Every structure is written in C-alpha cells, then in structure tokens.
Amino acid sequence: MIFSGLLMLCSSGYLFADTLAIYLPLPDPLPPLKVLTFLVGIHLLGMCFGLGGATMLDLWILRWMRRGSLPVEIGRTFHFISSVVATGLCLLWLSGLGFLALYAMESPEKLENPKLWAKVLVVIVLTINGVIIHAFVLPKVLRDLSRPLLFGVSRRRATLFIASGAVSAVSWYTAFAFGIFRELNNSVTFTLLVIMWLMLIAAACLAAILLWLNSAAGARGFSSLSPPG
DSSP states (O other), X not given: OGGGGGTTTSOOHHHHSSOOOOEEOOOTTSOOEEHHHHHHHHHHHXXXXXXXXHHHHHHHHHHHHHHSOOOHHHHHHHHXXXXXXXXXXXXXXXXXXXXXXXXXXXXXGGGGOHHHHHHHHHHHHXXXXXXXXXXXXXXXXXXXXXXXXTTTOOHHHHHHHHHHHHHHHHHHHHHHHHHHOGGGTTTSOHHHHHHHHHHHHHHHHHHHHHHXXXXXXXXXXXXXXXOOO
C-alpha cells in the first residue's frame, strides 16, 4: 500500500471540477481529449482495483474470523488480490500526480481546504499501516488457513493485526468519503474531520476485538469437544 499516498488527494469531485483545461491531441476525426478526462479514467480504474481488492481481502478476513478457517484456494488468491490492490494504488499514484500538477497551476487557493489536509493525514497513516500489515502481520497470520484466525499468535501480534486491520478498513472508506462529499470543502474544520476518523477507527477496533474473542471462544469449545487423536 506504499502507493496509496495520493488516494485522498485525487479522489475529490471538487478537484475534478474547474481545473485547467489542457488537451491531448487525438488523430482526426476524434476531438482533443482533456488531460483531466484522461486522469479521471486512470483514477477510477485504480480506485476499482485498489478499494475493491482491499474490501475483498477484508471480507475474507471477516469470514475467517466467523468460520474458523479458510479454503486453501482463497489463501492463494490472497496474494493475487494483493497484487491487484498494488496495481490499483500505482494507478492512483500516477493519476494523483497529474491532478496535483493541474491543481497547483489552476487553483492553488484550494490548498487552504481543511479537508485536503485531513485527507493527507489519513493517507500518511494508511501508507504506514499498509507497510506494517504486509511486512509484519500477514506473513505470520497466513501460514495456516485451516486453523482459526490468529491461532497460536502472540497477544501482541494479534493486537497489532486487529488494530492495523481496523485502521486499513476505516481509512480506505474515509478516503473515499472525503473524496465524494464536496459539502465538506471549507465547511468542516480539520480537527473535527480527524476526530470523526479516529472515532470510526476506535469503533472498528472494538467490533473486531469482540468478533475475534467470540470466534476464539467457539474454537476453544470445539477443541474441547473433539475426541483425542
């Protein structure tokens, strides 16, 4: 998720509108193509790959927590979907650079929008969190999908997994929400936006912990009822 740094910067309808109209020439009889249109297309494709793939991974994690195991083929697909997410984030990175260039040339006053800096903060946390998940959490957790999630994992690593998962899920959709709600532009303070984001993360952490404890208790009960091998 290292390339997610520009997700929130380029996912705003406010940014898409009223930007410098630079055109790309196309062969006749096609009309010139706005650079903005080209960037929006790349951005939307990246959003489909990135946000869609990340959501699918989160749903599989929830299924694992509820059912106590995952099919082996899903485990293999985990890595494929992760590569799809990475591709989407690369597209978001490229389109984001283009948006920022147009933004700076045409409407530098938009940099005073508090929502923009709230999105920057969310992006920084999301990027760091993604590095932690892929470097320290997933390699340990995905070793055995036939057992309950976090089975045999230390309490410290389990806490890290739950917290990082909550941060990831909430931050992706916070980025999406900050992008589409133009009503937040210059109307809500930076502090309030950050507080709402942190409250959602806390609620997601609590829900994930309760679900994990419930699934862990069920797994222990099943093990105690199973005949000895």
